[in-house]
Amino acid sequence: MNSSKILLVDDDEDILDLLEYNLTKEGYIVQTALNGKKAIEVANEFIPDLIILDVMMPEMDGIETCGEIRKNKQLANTIITFLTARGEDYSQIAGYEAGADDYITKPIKPKVLFSKIKGLLRRASIEAELIEETASMKIDREKYVVIQKGTEISLPKKEFELLALLMSRPNNVFTREKIFATVWGDDIVVGDRTIDVHIRKLREKIGDDYIKTVKGVGYKFVEVES
Amino acid sequence: MNSSKILLVDDDEDILDLLEYNLTKEGYIVQTALNGKKAIEVANEFIPDLIILDVMMPEMDGIETCGEIRKNKQLANTIITFLTARGEDYSQIAGYEAGADDYITKPIKPKVLFSKIKGLLRRASIEAELIEETASMKIDREKYVVIQKGTEISLPKKEFELLALLMSRPNNVFTREKIFATVWGDDIVVGDRTIDVHIRKLREKIGDDYIKTVKGVGYKFVEVES
DNA sequence: ATAGTGAGTTAACATTGGGTTAATATGAAA
DNA sequence: TTTCATATTAACCCAATGTTAACTCACTAT
Incomplete structure (x- = not known):
């Protein structure tokens, strides 16, 4: 069909x-x-x-x-x-x-x-396929943890969903609107800085290099090689 | 394969x-x-x-x-x-x-x-073969008791089923909905705090560390090492 | 019957930490 | 420089969870 x-x-x-x-x-x-x-x-x-x-x-x-x-x-x-x-x-x-x-x-x-x-x-x-795994990072919805190079990192809900979204398409820029829509939901309204703070916390936990800011547009997940 | x-x-x-x-x-x-x-x-x-x-x-x-x-x-x-x-x-x-x-x-x-x-x-x-045994804990359906590091702990039905569910997949998060559905049954409705109280009683009996709460998501059983 | 017992549930209140905001700093672009 | 978007920090709020005790109900022993 x-x-x-x-x-x-x-x-x-x-x-x-x-x-x-x-x-x-x-x-x-x-x-x-x-x-x-x-x-x-x-x-x-x-x-x-x-x-x-x-x-x-x-x-x-x-x-x-x-x-x-x-x-x-x-x-x-x-x-x-x-x-x-x-x-x-x-x-x-x-x-x-x-x-x-x-x-x-x-x-x-x-x-x-x-x-x-x-x-x-x-x-x-x-x-449209969702990726939840890259070379150095994998998200495990069942356990609700992120596995980064073998070590498990547990994240609170919003941070987890945010990371999952960004990872779903590595190198893709997600606009703030898109992020709000999927992580928070179309209806509920939160301040603009909220998202930054969550990005901050994520970076704190997984390292700064994974999430790149594209000024004026949004954020993207990039695989860091080393 | x-x-x-x-x-x-x-x-x-x-x-x-x-x-x-x-x-x-x-x-x-x-x-x-x-x-x-x-x-x-x-x-x-x-x-x-x-x-x-x-x-x-x-x-x-x-x-x-x-x-x-x-x-x-x-x-x-x-x-x-x-x-x-x-x-x-x-x-x-x-x-x-x-x-x-x-x-x-x-x-x-x-x-x-x-x-x-x-x-x-x-x-x-x-x-097909549910895990009902971890390093330090084993559940015995026949006797309806849990054996923790050699000592038997007898649990009432609901607590027993709850623990059995969580143990069936260590580290896996079970949502409240899932827990209600399997321990209580899809149809019957009980208050929200009921589940907390059972978790509480369980923790009281087997120790706090075994059951971890993932706020906004659910609970998980973790094996404590030491 | 009556009282006792314990599992299961509920109600009421306490606590916590995730989530949000506010205030301020920084830094890139125009 | 000036401006605007994002970063950062700390303080705040509140919904989700924890906690305690009381209540219900079935079952049992008296």
């Missing part, structure tokens, strides 16, 4: 129809939007797994739309790919910056598109 | 392929089935240690299939876990009733799946 949800965004209705028809036939749940504004609305409601976004659109272009979409936390795991005319290579750079995962060049060859979509969706589900 | 046998059942061939590939790579012996009927046939022949069963399938759904499978005595020790789309929470209840041991939500995160599988299989083999 591969009922992944796909949102198509393009100002050319013919292309929308063509793609919608073919993708629906393939078993996907498809919604469409004719412009960036509409796309954002639909995306927030539909929560698609994949968004195919034309770069060249009047009013709000794909890049900008992409940026807007990325602001919605619910869409954090959504894959965004750009549709771009062959040759417009600049879009790659700008697109990746805006948070795109891939791009597809026009003219569209359905076969290529389908395999690309399939690949993207699969990769997404694999990439 | 962890050559446990796993049967995968899902009507989506892509998922089957993905999982089969990965699980085989992990060293498991894998068989697959595309529908419930086929699953039952294969299960009776293959006698897997673990069956992963999609809830949503045409014709015979996962719940029904599970029920059928449970009828085969040879498969009494087989663990069955359901695959369910996130949000279909009802499946938990219905699933457990049908004899499922666990459930996994889609989208599937391979790492999570693997650790879950590992955990389930290990637990299954552990549960």
